[in-house]
Amino acid sequence: MSNPYLNARPSFLHKLLSYAIELPRWVKISGLIAVDFIVSLITLLLAIALRYGDFQFHVSATIIVFFAALPIVLLGLTHFYTHVLRVFQDRSMRYVLMVLLACLVLGQALIVYQVTPNVPRAAPAIHMFLLYMWLWNSRIITQFVVVRGLHKTRRNTNMQNVLVYGVGHVAKDLIHVLQQNPEYRIVGIVDERKPLSGARVLDVKVYPVDEVRDIVDKLDVKHIFFSLPQNLKHLQTALIEQLVDTPVKITQIPSLEDITSGKIKLSDIKPVNVLDVLQRDTVEPNTDLLQKNIVNKVVMVTGAGGSIGSELCRQILKQQPAELVLFELSEFALYSIQHELLNTIKATGTHTQIHAHLGSVTNQALIEDICRQYQVQTIYHAAAYKHVPIVEANEYEGVMNNFVGTYRTVKAAINTGVQTFVAISTDKAVRPTNVMGATKRMAELACQALAASQNTTIISMVRFGNVLGSSGSVVPLFNKQIAKGGPVTVTHPDVTRYFMTIPEAAQLVIQAGAMAKGGEVFVLDMGKPVKIVDLAKRMIHLSGFKVKGEMTNPQEGIAIEYVGLRPGEKLYEELIIGGDNIDKTSHELIMQARENRVELAVLEDVLQQVCQQYADKQDTDWLKHQFEIFVEGYKDRPVGQAV
Numbered sequence: 001m002s003n004p005y006l007n008a009r010p011s012f013l014h015k016l017l018s019y020a021i022e023l024p025r026w027v028k029i030s031g032l033i034a035v036d037f038i039v040s041l042i043t044l045l046l047a048i049a050l051r052y053g054d055f056q057f058h059v060s061a062t063i064i065v066f067f068a069a070l071p072i073v074l075l076g077l078t079h080f081y082t083h084v085l086r087v088f089q090d091r092s093m094r095y096v097l098m099v100l101l102a103c104l105v106l107g108q109a110l111i112v113y114q115v116t117p118n119v120p121r122a123a124p125a126i127h128m129f130l131l132y133m134w135l136w137n138s139r140i141i142t143q144f145v146v147v148r149g150l151h152k153t154r155r156n157t158n159m160q161n162v163l164v165y166g167v168g169h170v171a172k173d174l175i176h177v178l179q180q181n182p183e184y185r186i187v188g189i190v191d192e193r194k195p196l197s198g199a200r201v202l203d204v205k206v207y208p209v210d211e212v213r214d215i216v217d218k219l220d221v222k223h224i225f226f227s228l229p230q231n232l233k234h235l236q237t238a239l240i241e242q243l244v245d246t247p248v249k250i251t252q253i254p255s256l257e258d259i260t261s262g263k264i265k266l267s268d269i270k271p272v273n274v275l276d277v278l279q280r281d282t283v284e285p286n287t288d289l290l291q292k293n294i295v296n297k298v299v300m301v302t303g304a305g306g307s308i309g310s311e312l313c314r315q316i317l318k319q320q321p322a323e324l325v326l327f328e329l330s331e332f333a334l335y336s337i338q339h340e341l342l343n344t345i346k347a348t349g350t351h352t353q354i355h356a357h358l359g360s361v362t363n364q365a366l367i368e369d370i371c372r373q374y375q376v377q378t379i380y381h382a383a384a385y386k387h388v389p390i391v392e393a394n395e396y397e398g399v400m401n402n403f404v405g406t407y408r409t410v411k412a413a414i415n416t417g418v419q420t421f422v423a424i425s426t427d428k429a430v431r432p433t434n435v436m437g438a439t440k441r442m443a444e445l446a447c448q449a450l451a452a453s454q455n456t457t458i459i460s461m462v463r464f465g466n467v468l469g470s471s472g473s474v475v476p477l478f479n480k481q482i483a484k485g486g487p488v489t490v491t492h493p494d495v496t497r498y499f500m501t502i503p504e505a506a507q508l509v510i511q512a513g514a515m516a517k518g519g520e521v522f523v524l525d526m527g528k529p530v531k532i533v534d535l536a537k538r539m540i541h542l543s544g545f546k547v548k549g550e551m552t553n554p555q556e557g558i559a560i561e562y563v564g565l566r567p568g569e570k571l572y573e574e575l576i577i578g579g580d581n582i583d584k585t586s587h588e589l590i591m592q593a594r595e596n597r598v599e600l601a602v603l604e605d606v607l608q609q610v611c612q613q614y615a616d617k618q619d620t621d622w623l624k625h626q627f628e629i630f631v632e633g634y635k636d637r638p639v640g641q642a643v
Contacts, residue, residue, distance in 0.1 A: 029081050033072060039134050040127075041068040047126035048119070059118045067116070067124070071103045071131060093136055100128040159185045160222040163215070164204070165239070187219045190239075213242050222544055223249045245537070249544040286587065289511035291319050293378045293420045300325035300376045302361055302409060303383030305333025308424055311506040312380050313337055317344060319510075323353040325374055327367070329360055329383070361405035364412050371416035379413050380509065381406060381423040384440065388428070391436035392567040396618045399610055402439035407446040407607055414450065414457045422513035423447050425463040425521070427498060431633025434567070438627040438634050444521060445630060446607075449600035451519035460516035462509045463593070464524035465498030478536055482543045486558035488536045491565050495533075498526030512590045519597075523582065525589040536560055598630060606630065 044067050049055045075081065078099060107124035110116045162184045189206045191197075197208045207215050215221065224239070240250060293299075299316050303309035304326035310333075316324060324341070328334035338356040345352060355374060359366045361383045370376070384402050385391050391398035406423060413421045425444055428437035444461050451459035474497075481488045505524065512522040540547055540558050548557035565571070581594040606626055613619055627634045 032081055033076065036075075036135070037069060037072050039138075040072055040131050041065070043130035043134065044068045044123070044127045047123045047130060050126055051120040051122050057118065059116075063116045063119060067107060067119070067127065070106070071100055071128070074099045074103060093132075096132065096135055100132055104128045159183060161185050161187045161220050163187065163207075163212070163219075163221050163224045164189050165191075165224060165226045184223065187221065188215060190215070190224070209239065212239060213246060216243065216246055216248050221248055223251065225251050240542075243541070245541060247541045247544055247546040250542055285507045286511055289514040289587070290315075290507065292514040293422075294319040294321050294510070296320070296322050297377040298323045298325065298374050299378045299380070300327060300371070300374075301380045301382060302327045302367075303381070303424075304328045304356075305330050305337045306382055306384075307502060308506065308509075309380075309382035310337045310340075311502045312382060312509065313341060314344070315503065315506045315510060316380070317341055317350070317352060320350055321352055323355060323374055325370060325376060326354065326356045327359060327361075327370065327383070328356075329358070331358060334358060360401075361409045362400055364408035367409055367412035368416050371412060371418060376413075376416065376418050378420045378513075379409070379418055379422070380513070381409055381421065383409075384424065384443075386426070386436060388434050388436050389566045391439070392434055395435045395620050395623055396610075396614045398435050399439045399442070399623060400614055402436070403442040403446065404607060404610060406443035407450070407603075410447055410450045410457075410459060413459075414454055418457050420513060420516070421447075421457050421459045422509060422516070423459070423461045424509060425461045427463060427465040427526075429463060432627075432631060433635065435624075435627075438624075438631045441631045441634075442603075442627075444595070445598045446603055448519050448521070448595070448597045449603050452597065453600045455518075458516050458518050460513055460518070460520045460522060462512045462522045462524065464500060464505055464508070465526045474532060474535070475539075478539050482540055482545065482558060486548070487561040488540065488558060489561050489563045490533050490536055491563055492571060493533050493562060494531070495565070495571050496529040496531050498529050500524065500526055508587075508589060511587060512585075515585055515587070515590065521593045521595050522585070523591045523593050525591065533560060596632060603630075 041064070044064060045055075048057055048059060075096065078095060080096065080099075104124050107116075107119075107127075108121065111119055111121050111124070160183055164186060186204050189204050190209050190212050191206055192209045197206055216224075224243075243250070294316055299321045301309050301312050301316065301324070304313055305328040309328070313324065313326065326334060326338055326341075328337070334356050338354060341354050344350075345354070357366075357370055359370075361367070361381075371379075383405060385394075385398050391402075410421055410423075423443065426437065426440050428434065429441035429444055430437075432438045432441060444463075447459050447461050451457075478488055508524050512524070515522070537547055537560070540560075546557040548559040583592045583594065585592055610623070610626070613622065
């Protein structure tokens with residue numbers, strides 16, 4: 001049977017309201033002010049007429065216009081017209097009442113001191129009363145007409161049952177906003193304060209937070225909306241933990257003021273951050289460590305256009321270096337980060353100079369020229385090939401960029417007197433089963449050996465796991481797959497990974513580099529490893545869906561498919577090679593690993609051979625044999641073999 005709401009033709013009222021809603025915001029506000037002024041003028045004339053008993057009175061037109069315009073101007077100055085129609089409530093009218101009372105007092109003062117002759121004393125009071133009734137009732141009626149007239153064709157179709165978290169003005173404001181959206185039906189409020197359980201706010205029942213899971217199931221809730229200050233974010237995390245296996249969307253409202261003022265729409269609001277899904281607590285950075293190697297210095301970032309490199313640039317710029325040198329192989333990536341940073345400088349008014357250079361980290365002469373040209377003092381080396389399957393199929397490109405490129409970049413830094421060099425490493429360098437991880441461990445060995453061979457440059461490495469949102473990250477892939485209705489692809493049911501946000505990783509890299517004395521391998525505390533299949537399930541549930549197989553109908557829900565381990569992929573990653581070779585530092589999230597070292601002469605010999613192989617026959621078996629010699633724990637494993 002066809003749905004009459006879906007098939008009904010829009011009425012004239014619906015068309016008219018739709019047209020009015022689509023008008024520019026300034027047009028709607030101007031129209032509203034004009035109407036209120038006309039009504040204010042009429043109610044003032046009516047007030048004077050009521051006092052005199054007829055419409056024949058001797059009050060100048062100027063005075064009448066002044067008295068009529070005064071409350072409208074004051075209401076405009078208090079931002080009454082920016083959002084009162086979107087969110088109309090008792091609190092809004094309390095502000096109106098205060099403005100009108102101020103106008104009444106001012107009007108009486110003008111009459112007493114005979115500034116406005118022929119205006120009866122009772123007229124301002126009658127005027128303010130009539131105007132107040134108009135402002136209140138006109139908004140209620142307008143809101144009712146818009147909601148009913150504009151949305152009636154959709155209101156009874158596909159509405160989502162919604163819970164609102166919290167009580168008070170914020171919750172009330174949020175309820176008002178949601179009630180105007182035809183997609184949502186508010187079925188309850190959740191609050192952590194038990195005495196409020198069973199109460200009703202705006203005719204919506206309040207439920208205790210510890211029963212939220214049962215409430216979601218009982219009321220068939222599809223969406224939960226939050227609007228919590230930063231100091232109460234733990235309440236959101238606790239709720240997410242309760243609903244870990246429940247298919248319900250959880251959305252954080254950033255600012256109700258932005259919604260009510262029209263700056264953002266509910267459709268623009270994103271679900272909870274995946275960081276909340278992973279339940280990782282962040283730590284405020286140490287400002288002294290952030291600034292030590294950056295403030296008023298010339299800083300260079302290699303791989304400046306990559307996921308980590310670009311975020312390093314953003315974090316570095318916040319510390320106001322004298323100059324920031326961007327070094328990148330990709331022209332488009334270099335252009336993108338340069339454009340972004342220049343816009344940031346323009347917006348913030350900082351005075352950092354930005355220099356963009358194309359080039360490969362294997363070009364030592366070029367890097368030395370750049371370092372001498374700008375007198376670079378600090379280098380963050382983020383340039384690397386990192387995608388495991390791609391490097392696995394391009395072994396020599398990987399070893400040249402990651403190992404040889406790192407060696408030559410460090411040599412360039414030493415030769416030009418760079419003070420500090422910080423290399424970005426990875427957990428895949430620990431007992432690697434792939435070429436990418438092996439090349440990154442070789443890069444660490446090169447940094448360690450070069451650090452021990454000189455006193456010019458302080459060289460350190462920072463090792464961490466996966467970062468959220470980086471290119472190739474599993475999280476954006478899962479989001480795309482969920483949006484398409486699945487399936488969500490997981491390589492293996494037992495695969496686990498560490499996760500951290502890119503901004504947090506970049507900040508910790510900068511802080512770790514500031515603690516270096518020379519040759520350290522710093523390891524970031526990544527928290528507890530996460531099973532990828534559990535992450536997939538949580539993301540599916542927080543998107544408001546169930547995993548296929550959890551429902552009565554086995555055909556419904558989003559499927560999770562296991563596609564097998566990729567070439568060189570491990571089931572789990574490690575951050576240290578040994579079990580007890582780790583020391584604490586002054587920072588609670590930064591540790592120092594004690595790793596074996598290789599003599600520089602030995603490494604330089606194998607590096608020359610790698611370069612010769614690259615220019616000659618590119619013997620893969622020989623290359624992997626070198627990895628087995630130099631990289632502790634490395635073993636080439638067949639594709640799909642669990643590790």
